[in-house]
Amino acid sequence: MEKTLKITSTIQCDVLIIGAGGAGLRCAAKICNLRPGTSIIAVTKVAHPQKSHTGSAQGGLSAVDPGDPVDRLKYHMFDTWKGSDCTADQNVIKKVTEASWDETLWLIKKGMHFTRNEEGKLSKRTFGGHTLFFGEISAFRAIFEADRTGKGILDSLWTEALRNKIQFFNQSIATELFIKNDRCTGALLFRQKEGEFVKVIAKATVIATGGSGQVFKITTNCRHNTGDGLAVALRAGLPVMDPEAVQFHPTGIVGPGILASEALRGEGGILKNNGLEPFMINYAPGMRDLAPRDIVSRAIEMEIREKRGISHPDHNIEHVWIDLRHLSDYVHDVKLKEISAFFKSFVNIDAKKELCPVRPSNHYQMGGIPTTEFGEVQKSEDKIISGLFAIGECASASLHGFNRLATNSILELITMGRFVGEKVVGFLDDGSADDLPIDAGEKTLSQFNNYLNAKGKDNFGQIRNIMRNTMTEKAGVFRTEDGLNKAMETLAELKNRSYNTALSGKSLRMNQELVQCWELDNLLSVASVIVKGAQERRESRGAHYREDYQERQDKFNYHTLAYITESGEITLGKRAINMCIHEAKGENYEKFGNILRKY
Amino acid sequence: MEKTYDLVLKIQRYDPDTDKSWIQEYKVTAGRILRFVDLFRKINDEQDPTLAWNSSCEHGQCGSCSLDINGKPLLVCELLVENAVDYFKTTIFYVKPLKIAPVIRDLIIDFEKAYEKVHKVKPYIIKLKPLSEEEKEYTIFPDEQKKYIEATRCINCFCCASACMAGHNHFIGPNAAMASIIRMMDSREQAKEERLKLLYSQEGIYRCHTSKACSFVCPKKIDIAHYIALAKEGAF
Numbered sequence: 001m002e003k004t005l006k007i008t009s010t011i012q013c014d015v016l017i018i019g020a021g022g023a024g025l026r027c028a029a030k031i032c033n034l035r036p037g038t039s040i041i042a043v044t045k046v047a048h049p050q051k052s053h054t055g056s057a058q059g060g061l062s063a064v065d066p067g068d069p070v071d072r073l074k075y076h077m078f079d080t081w082k083g084s085d086c087t088a089d090q091n092v093i094k095k096v097t098e099a100s101w102d103e104t105l106w107l108i109k110k111g112m113h114f115t116r117n118e119e120g121k122l123s124k125r126t127f128g129g130h131t132l133f134f135g136e137i138s139a140f141r142a143i144f145e146a147d148r149t150g151k152g153i154l155d156s157l158w159t160e161a162l163r164n165k166i167q168f169f170n171q172s173i174a175t176e177l178f179i180k181n182d183r184c185t186g187a188l189l190f191r192q193k194e195g196e197f198v199k200v201i202a203k204a205t206v207i208a209t210g211g212s213g214q215v216f217k218i219t220t221n222c223r224h225n226t227g228d229g230l231a232v233a234l235r236a237g238l239p240v241m242d243p244e245a246v247q248f249h250p251t252g253i254v255g256p257g258i259l260a261s262e263a264l265r266g267e268g269g270i271l272k273n274n275g276l277e278p279f280m281i282n283y284a285p286g287m288r289d290l291a292p293r294d295i296v297s298r299a300i301e302m303e304i305r306e307k308r309g310i311s312h313p314d315h316n317i318e319h320v321w322i323d324l325r326h327l328s329d330y331v332h333d334v335k336l337k338e339i340s341a342f343f344k345s346f347v348n349i350d351a352k353k354e355l356c357p358v359r360p361s362n363h364y365q366m367g368g369i370p371t372t373e374f375g376e377v378q379k380s381e382d383k384i385i386s387g388l389f390a391i392g393e394c395a396s397a398s399l400h401g402f403n404r405l406a407t408n409s410i411l412e413l414i415t416m417g418r419f420v421g422e423k424v425v426g427f428l429d430d431g432s433a434d435d436l437p438i439d440a441g442e443k444t445l446s447q448f449n450n451y452l453n454a455k456g457k458d459n460f461g462q463i464r465n466i467m468r469n470t471m472t473e474k475a476g477v478f479r480t481e482d483g484l485n486k487a488m489e490t491l492a493e494l495k496n497r498s499y500n501t502a503l504s505g506k507s508l509r510m511n512q513e514l515v516q517c518w519e520l521d522n523l524l525s526v527a528s529v530i531v532k533g534a535q536e537r538r539e540s541r542g543a544h545y546r547e548d549y550q551e552r553q554d555k556f557n558y559h560t561l562a563y564i565t566e567s568g569e570i571t572l573g574k575r576a577i578n579m580c581i582h583e584a585k586g587e588n589y590e591k592f593g594n595i596l597r598k599y
Numbered sequence: 600m601e602k603t604y605d606l607v608l609k610i611q612r613y614d615p616d617t618d619k620s621w622i623q624e625y626k627v628t629a630g631r632i633l634r635f636v637d638l639f640r641k642i643n644d645e646q647d648p649t650l651a652w653n654s655s656c657e658h659g660q661c662g663s664c665s666l667d668i669n670g671k672p673l674l675v676c677e678l679l680v681e682n683a684v685d686y687f688k689t690t691i692f693y694v695k696p697l698k699i700a701p702v703i704r705d706l707i708i709d710f711e712k713a714y715e716k717v718h719k720v721k722p723y724i725i726k727l728k729p730l731s732e733e734e735k736e737y738t739i740f741p742d743e744q745k746k747y748i749e750a751t752r753c754i755n756c757f758c759c760a761s762a763c764m765a766g767h768n769h770f771i772g773p774n775a776a777m778a779s780i781i782r783m784m785d786s787r788e789q790a791k792e793e794r795l796k797l798l799y800s801q802e803g804i805y806r807c808h809t810s811k812a813c814s815f816v817c818p819k820k821i822d823i824a825h826y827i828a829l830a831k832e833g834a835f
């Protein structure tokens with residue numbers, strides 16, 4: 001018998017925030033601060049906001065201390081611009097870096113436990129790509145909470161949300177945006193625990209759903225990062241910007257994909273292939289193992305491709321080795337303590353005695369739902385959807401362009417979160433209520449009806465695995481015309497297979513398979529726009545590397561906007577790159593032109 | 600040939616639609632360094648897509664995947680097959696949800712209920728000490744932080760609460776108590792009396808029997824019992 005799905009209830013609120021990680025919760029805190037009494041509903045897919053992926057960020061958060069004798073905002077702006085391979089937007093870079101120190105002080109007031117130096121002041125550390133004097137020497141710019149900065153931020157923010165009595169819908173997903181006449185009036189939620197569809201009518205809606213790393217086979221992203229926000233936007237006819245800009249970290253630990261940081265190579269760790277040959281000398285004779293992330297990632301992938309990798313029998317993953325056996329006990333036990341512990345915990349390897357398996361791991365999506373510098377969602381280069389905002393990894397304003405610098409991601413969460421909070425408050429104060437679309441929620445019900453009534457014999461897990469392998473092989477570190485074309489064909493087949501696959505259980509309550517089926521739909525949509533963006537960008541830029549077009553080219557100096565039409569076709573548009581710092585012709589403006597990304 | 604293990608997983612299941620519970624047995628052959636989360640995924644992909652289980656980061660950083668394995672609460676994203684066989688001296692594993700909150704389905708519990716206790720202690724700074732006029736920012740010396748910084752590593756996986764001998768009906772629980780103790784030790788917090796009232800109340804830390812089960816099971820290796828002992832002495 002076919003199930004008939006229905007919307008169980010309708011709720012009204014001022015602000016609906018979809019995703020309760022760092023960005024969504026910073027936004028919520030700002031709204032509560034500026035406009036007490038605002039009714040906010042925050043939706044999260046995880047069991048409690050403390051379980052969000054922001055909590056996994058380790059390293060730090062870059063913020064130029066106004067009391068620093070040498071560091072200046074302009075250096076941070078320059079590093080971000082150069083790191084982005086000249087594809088970030090300079091109005092956003094300016095706004096975010098200028099707000100960074102105030103946000104740090106705010107976090108301290110909210111109880112964050114930043115690591116301190118002997119004077120009781122904030123400790124600072126250095127990270128790749130962050131420099132003084134426009135690239136001359138490394139800058140000590142990142143403040144941090146030990147190796148768990150993201151957790152410190154998340155804990156400060158979810159507890160602030162608790163203080164502000166924000167209403168949470170945990171283990172819930174937003175499946176459809178209500179948009180009529182370019183105005184968003186809320187979204188449809190599916191609450192997993194109850195198995196119910198709920199219509200939320202909101203004056204303002206904020207998407208903050210995080211990344212899409214599960215598109216790839218090996219990723220540092222959590223299980224829930226399935227590109228939901230992007231897919232929901234695409235389904236509403238909205239674009240995703242720069243989907244092809246995906247960052248890979250060279251040394252993910254085989255298995256869980258967890259990062260084995262650059263520190264391993266910094267301390268003298270050497271990458272080796274199956275013949276135990278130290279291969280980096282063949283790719284970067286000068287810097288060898290200390291070459292930039294993208295070069296090391298490509299070298300490892302090349303070794304694997306040329307059959308000089310090792311296949312891991314348990315995880316069925318090809319990898320290379322990092323040899324740390326020659327390092328002193330002091331380096332192992334003190335300097336690399338945490339990372340050595342990861343090898344022990346996750347692959348049961350004693351790094352002092354054994355070779356450690358690593359390979360490039362998907363890490364971050366620079367692109368996302370395009371927004372203005374205030375987080376307003378754009379429908380096209382010059383049109384916004386009123387009442388709809390996006391922040392965090394799911395959004396692209398764009399601070400990171402085609403390559404993100406370490407420590408700039410959590411900085412983006414809290415600064416852009418605050419800006420969006422400010423903008424939302426302004427919007428609530430002048431905005432008028434609008435009608436819902438007549439068929440609000442119907443698309444979701446029909447989509448879920450399809451899932452529940454499909455009859456084909458197949459397995460979502462297996463389809464997902466094929467997609468992840470294909471994306472890693474053909475749209476990962478190396479991309480070619482031929483590989484991308486094949487990837488597109490595979491994705492089309494998988495969509496078809498997935499559409500016809502029957503669920504094993506038809507219950508609506510905490511039916512993990514049902515949600516995974518929806519996630520697979522989302523992943524396939526995101527994967528398709530990544531591939532399409534990569535196909536059409538016949539150049540190499542930042543993290544996007546085309547083997548057949550290895551140089552950056554000026555004719556591609558724009559952001560990609562990818563849409564999926566109702567018939568399922570992917571179409572592309574463009575958005576200009578904002579170069580306001582360069583155009584203002586102020587001091588050092590020449591550093592903000594189309595410079596070379598050479599380190 | 601790489602070593603593999605033939606495992607039997609006896610998993611407690613629950614169907615909310617019929618309100619039925621049962622133990623389901625799955626036979627899995629797995630390599631030595633697969634983790635229990637990988638085994639569950641393997642079961643979903645190869646045998647039974649309906650088995651529901653919880654995880655998120657799978658890096659030991661979020662505390663979503665805590666389960667009871669052969670009587671011990673632990674994070675299954677960190678439990679490797681060969682370590683499990685070695686530790687429990689068996690290839691048969693009884694897998695159950697932690698008894699700290701109602702079960703929603705199979706291995707998924709209602710974390711919202713479990714978190715109510717953490718929320719009750721107000722883990723944020725209740726009343727912030729104002730900065731003096733000459734201070735631009737808070738000065739916090741490493742010596743002060745040293746007292747409580749280990750405790751801030753807690754991820755609220757509730758393994759400690761599950762192992763706690765004092766039970767959870769009347770006790771606020773080790774992790775929630777520790778969240779409040781951190782703020783007792785934090786010089787930015789002024790609302791110490793409000794905190795003491797709860798910590799020394801009927802559901803407070805004197806419920807603790809100092810069995811140290813919390814410290815024994817903590818996946819983050821935090822000596823939770825030590826913090827509770829300090830609080831009992833008023834040594835904040």
